[in-house]
Amino acid sequence: MTRLPALGGRGEGWFAAQMVLFVAIAAAGAVGPAWGGWPRIVAIVAGVGLMGCGGILSLRGVLDLRESLTPFPRPMPDARLVESGAYGLVRHPIYTGLILGALGWGLFTASLPALIGAAVLAGFFDLKSRREEIWLVEQFAGYDSYRSRTRRLLPWVW
DSSP states (O other): OTTSOOOSSSOHHHHHHHHHHHHHHHHHGGGOOSOOHHHHHHHHHHHHHHHHHHHHHHHHHHHHHGGGOOSSSSOOTTOOOOOSGGGGTOSOHHHHHHHHHHHHHHHHTTOHHHHHHHHHHHHHHHHHHHHHHHHHHHHOTTHHHHHHHSOSSSTTTO
16 A cells, blocks of 8 residues: 555655546547437436536535645645544545436446546545545544545445
8 A cells, every 4th residue: 555656745656646537438428329218318317417416526525625635635734633524424425426427427428438537436435545545544543443444446346
C-alpha cells in the first residue's frame, strides 16, 4: 500500500489524472449508442437513476466535509476526520458518487467505451483512495478504527 506514489506534495498528479479520465469518459459518450430498442430505454432510465444517485452521494460528501474539502488526496493540515453522514456509509462517498455518475453516463449514452471508462475510473479511485488513506492514517489517530468498520467505496462490500 505504501508503494503508491504521492504524485506531488498534495497529490496533484492524482487530481490531474482524474480530470483526464473525466474528460475521456464524457467524450466516450459520443461513441454510443451501441444498442437500441427496449434495452436502450432501460439503459436510459437506469443511467439517469445512477447519475442522480451519484450526484446526491457526491454532493452529500462535499457538504459533510465542509471546510475540510480539498481536490487533492492529501488532507489539509487543519482538516477534521468526518465519520458521519455519507462518510458513515463509505469512506470515500465523493469517489463512489463519481463512479456511479460515470456508470450512469455510459448507460445513458449506450456507450461501451464510456462503460469501460467507468470501470477504469473505479480502479483509479481504488488506487487513489489507498494513497489518500496513507496520509489519513498519518494525520488522524482514529482513522484505523474508522477504516475497520466502514467500507472503502461500496457499502457492505468494497
